[in-house]
Amino acid sequence: MSIRAIDEMPLTGFHRKLTWACAGGPFLDGYLLSIVGxxxxxxxxxxxxxxxxQSMIGASALVGIFFGGLCMGPLTDRIxxxxxxTADLAVLVVGSVVSVFADAAWQIILLRFVLGVAIGADYPIATSLLAEWAPTRHRGxxxxxxxxxxYVGAAAAYVIGYAIAESVGSGAWRWMVASGAVLSALVLLIRVGTPESPLWLVNKGRTAQAQKAIEQAIGxxxxxxxxLAAAAVEQSASTYRLRDLFKGVYLRRTLFCGLFYTCQITPMFALYTFGPAILVSFGLHDGNTGNLGSALISLVFALGCLPALRMVDRIGRRPVIIWSFALMAVPLVVLGGGAALPLGVVIACFCAYALFSGGPTVLEWSYPNELFPTSIRATAGGVATSLSRVGAAVGTFLLPISLTGLGVGTTMLIGAGITLVGWVVSVAWAEETKGRTLAESSGLPGDAHSAPADSRAVPR
Known part of the structure; x- marks a missing residue:
């Protein structure tokens, strides 16, 4: 059972504003993680x-994201x-402002950790809220x-960082971290007044408040x-807790979300590192101009997401993720040829990987929100985020060692192997959630409310 007024609603100005507001968190994540570099x-x-x-400053935010996703997801499901x-955005504003006045390494490290916690918290918060308000056929x-x-936030950080470095000179880094406070405040203003999720409200038995929220938001x-019927379904699953993510079908879904997310993001960091070397040939050399090259890399990966955005709601999540992982491995295998490859081949492989990686990338937050019930939806999103950041941190740490000890060719082949693990995991465990309400996609097999609402839904 679901709330049909939400599931069958056409896109409105409310949905667009909510999407912009929720996207503010990932934008700030990309921005704040990149501007510090x-x-x-x-x-x-x-x-x-x-x-x-310097290494601890770079890693502290990733550690904070791990704890933020792991700890704040369950809190979001509870309160x-x-x-x-809005609370996590306020932390970003305050943390960025205080960073301007830091005069010791330990202060920067601590503040970056706090900012990371807020960023990690925002992932399950914003994605679960948007998923629970989104019409079924537009949700993916x-x-x-x-x-x-x-990616847009990361590109913006490099462009703004380049402009500040060119115009300010000495002490420019303080203006750079201050810019994060300004952008966080703007996103916070956009978020003010956003209504609570009706599904969360009915899950807690607050049907009158859910009715009022729907009337105010979509009229x-x-x-x-x-x-009341939706509340009965929601409350039948309200007993699920963090421990249930590691039992039965939900354990399989937790492993799937965490593993495919990790297999997608770990090789991507290798390409992010390999990319600037490619762009040197275009005159974007080291130094401040190199920041423009890094911005271009982020935009290439952003462009790779665009085809996948259209396909996930048209042909389905399962074929998109399976074919994407298979195709992502191909350019990495070719790059296994190492530095002897012609420049044109290297550039073509880089662009191909960026294009094909869009599938798993756009599903990073779709699957965790669609495969788990309301009572543990944010918790599941937080766990998936935390697991992926372990892979990102390990990949970031080991990549320079691998490049030095094994060479770029072998490093790319290792990335191809990790990508193929993501393909195997997807073939074995990816479920089709296209055309299903959240109640249908998150229910256990055999549950009455997990059956497809109509014949158009794809069986699992």
Missing amino acids: VALVGMSGDLALTTAE GREAMY RLLGYLILAW RTVPVPEL
Whole structure:
């Protein structure tokens, strides 16, 4: 059972505004994680940072994202999406402002950890809220826009960082971290007034508040009996807790979400590192101009998401993720030829990987939100995010070692192997959620409410 007024609603201005507001979190994630890399150039000199301290500053946000996703997801399921939706943005504003006045490495490390916690918290908060308001036939595309915003945020960080470095000079790094506070405040203003998720409200038995939220947001009055029926379904699954993510069918789904997310993001970091070397041939050399090259890399990956955004709601999630992983492995295998490859082949492989990676990328937040019930939806999203960040951190740490000890060719072949693991996991465990309501896609096989609403839904 679901709330038909939401599931069957055409896209409205409310949905577009909510998507923009929810996308603000991933945008800030891409921005704040990238701007510190630009700022480290000036920060290292002003604060006399050692190599170890620079590494800790770069890693502290990833560690914070791990704990933010793991801890704040369950809290979001307990106290609500709307309450957490603005609180985590306030932390980003305050943390960025305080960073401007830091005068020691440990302060930057601590503040980056706090910012990472807020970013990690926003993933399950914003994605679950959007998933629970999105019409069924548009849900995959709307959730995919959020990851697209990450790449746009990363590109913006490099462009803005380049402009600040060119215009400010000495002490530019403080203006760079201050820019994060300004952008966070703007996103916070956009989010003010966002209504609570009706599904979360009925899950807690607050049907009157759910009815009011729907009327205010989309102008429809849902009959009380329909809300009570939805509440009965939701509350039948309200006993699920964090431990249930590691039992039975939900264990398989947890492993699937965490593994495919990790297999997608780990090789991507290798291409992010390999990419600037390619762009040197176009005159985008090291130094401040190299930031424009990094911005271009982010935009190439963003463009790769665009075809997948159209396909996930048209041909389905399962074929998109399976074929994407298979095709992603091909350019990595070719790059296994190493530095001897012609430049044109290297560039073509880079672009092909970026294009094919769009499938798993736009599904990073769709699957965790669609495969788990309301009572643990944000928890599942947080766990998937945390597991992926372990892979990202390990990949970031091991990549330079692999490039030095094994060479670029072998490193790319290892990336191809990781990608093929993602393909195997997807073939074995990817479920089709296209055309299904959240109640249908998140239910256990055999549950009455997990059956397809009509013949157009694809069987699992």
